[in-house]
Amino acid sequence: RRLVGRLRGSQRHRFAAAGGPLQACLLRRPGQAQAHLRGSRGHGGEGREQGEGRLENHLALFLRLFRPPVKTRFALQSPAMPELPEVEVLRRSLEPHLVGDRIERVEVHNAALREPVDRATLVRHAAGREVEALRRRGKYLLINLSGGRTVVVHLGMSGRLTLVPAGTPPEPHEHVALHLRSGGRLRFRDPRRFGVVFSLPTAALAGDPHFSHLGAEPLEPGFDGAFLARAAAGRRGPVKPFLMDGTVVVGIGN
Numbered sequence: 001r002r003l004v005g006r007l008r009g010s011q012r013h014r015f016a017a018a019g020g021p022l023q024a025c026l027l028r029r030p031g032q033a034q035a036h037l038r039g040s041r042g043h044g045g046e047g048r049e050q051g052e053g054r055l056e057n058h059l060a061l062f063l064r065l066f067r068p069p070v071k072t073r074f075a076l077q078s079p080a081m082p083e084l085p086e087v088e089v090l091r092r093s094l095e096p097h098l099v100g101d102r103i104e105r106v107e108v109h110n111a112a113l114r115e116p117v118d119r120a121t122l123v124r125h126a127a128g129r130e131v132e133a134l135r136r137r138g139k140y141l142l143i144n145l146s147g148g149r150t151v152v153v154h155l156g157m158s159g160r161l162t163l164v165p166a167g168t169p170p171e172p173h174e175h176v177a178l179h180l181r182s183g184g185r186l187r188f189r190d191p192r193r194f195g196v197v198f199s200l201p202t203a204a205l206a207g208d209p210h211f212s213h214l215g216a217e218p219l220e221p222g223f224d225g226a227f228l229a230r231a232a233a234g235r236r237g238p239v240k241p242f243l244m245d246g247t248v249v250v251g252i253g254n
Contacts, residue, residue: 151197154195
């Protein structure tokens, strides 16, 4: 019910279209949902197997809600309300379109973000360089460039990265635009201005204050129950603040 209540507009429509059975399951009262997923009491193991099968189907439908951004003839853009999974989806979606391309020109339309954009440094580090890789650290998107430079983007609460064709006019709240050799333009918009865009030498990433305190990556092979047991050893307190501690593991939001 909390999930459905947070969906807005097109998200609610997608939920109804892609996850009808899941919606019915989530909107049941707790006791009803439990009985539905476990199967009828009179069917024993068969009922449980059917219930488990339905649960798997519901989860598959749920995951469809978070499919990667879709490239249309107009734009490829990042999802709303970005957390770590959304930033990772964005990275994977942009990677085939950016890697190997060249940033010909950098525009800073509005430097007023949570951390003001350093226009001169961004232009010096990014203009004329080729995109070599797209990486992610926590909720930061890292655009690795030739010559050992990296452009760092944090979407904040409302930031969006949109890949649009050349000649597309700037939109309201557009802060930074990277013009590409292929003719596209990667633009960063952020109405609430909690996002961050900056650049630095790639070798300096690990020691930068934005990254030096970050904990383990939850998608890396070393992140497992044994790691969490070691990290929690000697601690006392609620589980939620422990998991949300970015020095332990990155990217777990509310």
